[in-house]
Amino acid sequence: xxxxxxxxxxxxxxxxxxxxxxxxxxxxxxxxxxxxxxxxxxxxxxxxxxxxxxxxxxxxxxxxxxxxxxxxxxxxxxxxxxxxxxxxxxxxxxxxxxxxxxxxxxxxxxxxxxxxxxxxxxxxxxxxxxxxxxxxxxxxxxxxxxxxxxxxxxxxxxxxxxxxxxxxxxxxxxxxxxxxxxxxxxxxxxxxxxxxxxxxxxxxxxxxxxxxxxxxxxxxxxxxxxxxxxxxxxxxxxxxxxxxxxxxxxxxxxxxxxxxxxxxxxxxxxxxxxxxxxxxxxxxxxxxxxxxxxxxxxxxxxxxxxxxxxxxxxxxxxxxxxxxxxxxxxxxxxxxxxxxxxxxxxxxxxxxxxxxxxxxxxxxxxxxxxxxxxxxxxxxxxxxxxxxxxxxxxxxxxxxxxxxxxxxxxxxxxxxxxxxxxxxxxxxxxxxxxxxxxx
Amino acid sequence: xxxxxxxxxxxxxxxxxxxxxxxxxxxxxxxxxxxxxxxxxxxxxxxxxxxxxxxxxxxxxxxxxxxxxxxxxxxxxxxxxxxxxxxxxxxxxxxxxxxxxxxxxxxxxxxxxxxxxxxxxxxxxxxxxxxxxxxxxxxxxxxxxxxxxxxxxxxxxxxxxxxxxxxxxxxxxxxxxxxxxxxxxxxxxxxxxxxxxxxxxxxxxxxxxxxxxxxxxxxxxxxxxxxxxxxxxxxxxxxxxxxxxxxxxxxxxxxxxxxxxxxxxxxxxxxxxxxxxxxxxxxxxxxxxxxxxxxxxxxxxxxxxxxxxxxxxxxxxxxxxxxxxxxxxxxxxxxxxxxxxxxxxxxxxxxxxxxxxxxxxxxxxxxxxxxxxxxxxxxxxxxxxxxxxxxxxxxxxxxxxxxxxxxxxxxxxxxxxxxxxxxxxxxxxxxxxxxxxxx
Numbered sequence: 001x002x003x004x005x006x007x008x009x010x011x012x013x014x015x016x017x018x019x020x021x022x023x024x025x026x027x028x029x030x031x032x033x034x035x036x037x038x039x040x041x042x043x044x045x046x047x048x049x050x051x052x053x054x055x056x057x058x059x060x061x062x063x064x065x066x067x068x069x070x071x072x073x074x075x076x077x078x079x080x081x082x083x084x085x086x087x088x089x090x091x092x093x094x095x096x097x098x099x100x101x102x103x104x105x106x107x108x109x110x111x112x113x114x115x116x117x118x119x120x121x122x123x124x125x126x127x128x129x130x131x132x133x134x135x136x137x138x139x140x141x142x143x144x145x146x147x148x149x150x151x152x153x154x155x156x157x158x159x160x161x162x163x164x165x166x167x168x169x170x171x172x173x174x175x176x177x178x179x180x181x182x183x184x185x186x187x188x189x190x191x192x193x194x195x196x197x198x199x200x201x202x203x204x205x206x207x208x209x210x211x212x213x214x215x216x217x218x219x220x221x222x223x224x225x226x227x228x229x230x231x232x233x234x235x236x237x238x239x240x241x242x243x244x245x246x247x248x249x250x251x252x253x254x255x256x257x258x259x260x261x262x263x264x265x266x267x268x269x270x271x272x273x274x275x276x277x278x279x280x281x282x283x284x285x286x287x288x289x290x291x292x293x294x295x296x297x298x299x300x301x302x303x304x305x306x307x308x309x310x311x312x313x314x315x316x317x318x319x320x321x322x323x324x325x326x327x328x329x330x331x332x333x334x335x336x337x338x339x340x341x342x343x344x345x346x347x348x349x350x351x352x353x354x355x356x357x358x359x360x361x362x363x364x365x366x367x368x369x370x371x372x373x374x375x376x377x378x379x380x381x382x383x384x385x386x387x388x389x390x391x392x393x394x395x396x397x398x399x400x401x402x403x404x405x406x407x408x409x410x411x412x413x414x415x416x417x418x419x420x421x422x423x424x425x426x427x428x429x430x431x432x433x434x435x436x437x438x439x
Numbered sequence: 440x441x442x443x444x445x446x447x448x449x450x451x452x453x454x455x456x457x458x459x460x461x462x463x464x465x466x467x468x469x470x471x472x473x474x475x476x477x478x479x480x481x482x483x484x485x486x487x488x489x490x491x492x493x494x495x496x497x498x499x500x501x502x503x504x505x506x507x508x509x510x511x512x513x514x515x516x517x518x519x520x521x522x523x524x525x526x527x528x529x530x531x532x533x534x535x536x537x538x539x540x541x542x543x544x545x546x547x548x549x550x551x552x553x554x555x556x557x558x559x560x561x562x563x564x565x566x567x568x569x570x571x572x573x574x575x576x577x578x579x580x581x582x583x584x585x586x587x588x589x590x591x592x593x594x595x596x597x598x599x600x601x602x603x604x605x606x607x608x609x610x611x612x613x614x615x616x617x618x619x620x621x622x623x624x625x626x627x628x629x630x631x632x633x634x635x636x637x638x639x640x641x642x643x644x645x646x647x648x649x650x651x652x653x654x655x656x657x658x659x660x661x662x663x664x665x666x667x668x669x670x671x672x673x674x675x676x677x678x679x680x681x682x683x684x685x686x687x688x689x690x691x692x693x694x695x696x697x698x699x700x701x702x703x704x705x706x707x708x709x710x711x712x713x714x715x716x717x718x719x720x721x722x723x724x725x726x727x728x729x730x731x732x733x734x735x736x737x738x739x740x741x742x743x744x745x746x747x748x749x750x751x752x753x754x755x756x757x758x759x760x761x762x763x764x765x766x767x768x769x770x771x772x773x774x775x776x777x778x779x780x781x782x783x784x785x786x787x788x789x790x791x792x793x794x795x796x797x798x799x800x801x802x803x804x805x806x807x808x809x810x811x812x813x814x815x816x817x818x819x820x821x822x823x824x825x826x827x828x829x830x831x832x833x834x835x836x837x838x839x840x841x842x843x844x845x846x847x848x849x850x851x852x853x854x855x856x857x858x859x860x861x862x863x864x865x866x867x868x869x870x871x872x873x874x875x876x877x878x
Contacts, residue, residue, distance in 0.1 A: 025487045027478035028666060028675065030469060039466035048464045049499060051492040060488060067506065227467060236467065291758075297744025298737030301758045305736025308812050308846055316764040319730075319740045319756035329755065329768075329797055358768055373747050407747055 079163030290359030330354025518602030729798030769793025
């Protein structure tokens with residue numbers, strides 16, 4: 001079917017990925033390797049045309065490999081290189097390409113040594129992993145027993161990689177750096193990610209559309225994709241160019257224009273997450289923070305603490321679900337609770353003040369709301385959330401939002417909003433200080 | 440290539456799923472519909488043989504559809520049914536099957552009414568969604584504009600579904616109930632999930648292997664898959680049978696034997712998660728809980744609060760990262776901190792006692808540890824975590840663990856361990872009370 005013999009060393013520009021494993025055809029597991037592989041391939045300017053998942057079955061895998069080689073320059077097959085009878089990738093690919101398998105004694109030696117280092121004897125089964133198809137190059141696997149394989153098929157390339165991500169990722173990263181980069185087209189893909197908070201997807205789209213329409217027609221053209229997830233919008237900018245300078249200049253200029261349009265809705269232009277950005281702002285100013293949470297039940301604190309080094313700026317967090325705890329631990333005035341209700345800006349601010357007092361910190365955050373499914377009223381329906389930030393100094397901010405979705409979604413959106421309000425307070429503080437100082 | 444003409448109404452037993460969308464071939468998005476579809480198809484005894492992802496390109500989609508029809512009885516194509524020029528699924532499939540497209544006036548009417556209900560005029564583009572291939576059955580989409588399509592091709596079936604999960608899922612659930620169940624083989628797949636905590640994957644495998652080996656050879660045979668994720672192991676039991684009674688009897692009997700072997704390591708036999716199970720145990724006894732957390736930074740509280748109705752049994756959570764807060768808020772004796780260090784069972788228990796006092800609850804939980812990447816010592820390396828539970832009454836339990844992995848992994852494992860220790864304390868309390876009462 002295929003003419004397997006064009007001139008060698010042709011450029012690789014299209015790829016296909018096949019993940020092998022019957023467990024990947026159940027409702028419980030999905031292939032994630034292909035996302036990593038796609039990112040690395042795209043960086044080299046190689047486009048992924050198709051991804052497939054087949055079970056541990058030679059009658060399914062064989063035709064899948066044959067068909068893929070008819071379509072693309074580079075085929076990456078992941079998984080099925082283990083030592084058990086289920087692992088059929090090596091044998092099936094060798095068969096499709098009519099390449100006899102020979103045992104490589106140096107691999108057997110390496111495997112034996114690997115087992116011996118742990119005081120074990122190599123099971124005979126593992127010898128299968130030393131079988132190498134004729135003409136294949138062996139790719140070292142420092143993290144496991146399955147070596148990878150690189151096969152040239154005329155001007156096409158087939159790469160076999162082990163399935164576990166911790167083995168596949170370093171192996172493929174090395175391959176991309178060394179062999180693939182010389183075989184890919186001279187154009188490379190460059191990307192930049194802007195994270196945006198405080199504005200919904202369609203609003204962001206409307207704001208940035210005139211900018212990205214213009215950049216789409218620039219040279220080199222910059223493509224923009226708007227990706228939304230609950231509480232956050234990302235702008236993915238990409239450009240393809242031979243010259244790295246030209247690409248990065250275009251991305252920088254487009255980013256500057258987008259930042260000018262979006263203002264302080266931009267959380268970061270280098271992919272940093274909201275908790276990372278907030279953490280860096282806190283740390284830069286030497287501020288410490290304390291959190292009082294009701295409906296978010298610890299999520300705001302957990303997100304901040306998730307960042308390594310956060311003990312430098314997170315002092316404490318108190319989950320105060322009941323009015324009792326709001327009073328006893330956070331010192332919220334019962335009068336305030338009666339007058340405004342537990343879900344109110346006044347109580348959110350009082351919780352923030354209480355947290356700040358408990359932690360003796362510069363800044364306090366308070367979150368109170370109705371996450372559902374019960375507890376809503378006509379006046380304060382499920383999804384109503386109030387956030388308050390007090391400090392640094394006498395600064396004080398509060399915000400009420402109405403979030404859609406279920407309990408998990410409301411809590412997630414409330415957490416994002418609290419962190420974003422803190423970010424804005426910290427930015428304003430920096431600006432004001434700069435003005436006073438005349439920086 | 441294909442003989443499209445076997446006798447009609449043949450049983451459907453194998454399926455293939457094609458997801459259409461160029462965004463699914465980037466590093467940022469993965470197809471999740473296929474997991475939902477596989478679960479529903481498996482319930483009907485239909486096995487998924489391959490999954491593919493192709494871009495919005497007729498030259499890629501056309502051959503993918505043609506090849507799939509050579510291999511399986513049922514082809515499900517998701518996505519590409521929208522109104523834009525990128526959406527090519529309808530046209531491409533009609534072309535492959537040589538079925539001319541005709542506009543269905545009732546769909547146009549329905550779309551117009553849908554737009555009118557929101558005060559909008561239907562864009563002309565949306566007319567494309569009313570194009571129906573000859574002989575196709577139209578599947579209603581109550582949640583969007585793209586109708587689904589069901590096409591019989593000889594004894595095979597092609598189903599086209601919209602890409603958004605909230606549109607696809609109810610549509611396919613109805614289809615599975617109504618049309619597919621009569622076309623599937625009379626055998627059905629039945630599943631049961633056991634969640635296990637407190638034992639690693641290989642340990643669980645060793646314990647249950649004799650049981651599942653025996654059940655694999657029973658009639659009907661029960662298959663067991665061991666799936667591990669950090670801190671939790673799941674046993675997925677499945678059996679295929681014509682008779683529901685026979686299937687459920689076999690699953691129940693196998694489950695009973697597994698529970699006998701695993702004892703109180705079994706968290707649930709009906710898929711309930713650890714926080715759900717703990718929540719139900721707390722609620723049943725009318726106990727309220729308070730949590731003092733250091734390295735987990737609010738995750739234990741957040742997981743408990745994640746369950747609807749948790750305000751009935753979660754009173755408060757305090758994140759006490761610094762020794763200062765451990766002293767001032769949780770009342771941990773500075774002498775204890777000096778003598779044992781912040782990461783010690785004594786301090787974990789004192790934090791649990793402090794949380795219980797702050798919340799005036801029946802039960803307190805304390806977690807302290809070194810999540811990393813910094814802060815480890817020779818004596819207490821990164822990954823050392825101490826968990827304490829005090830109450831109900833005078834009960835007191837503590838446990839020290841050494842967890843592998845990075846910061847996020849250590850915190851996740853510590854959270855699981857704290858919840859599991861609480862679960863065991865509650866179970867023991869129930870047993871002891873039953874013994875006293877002579878239940």
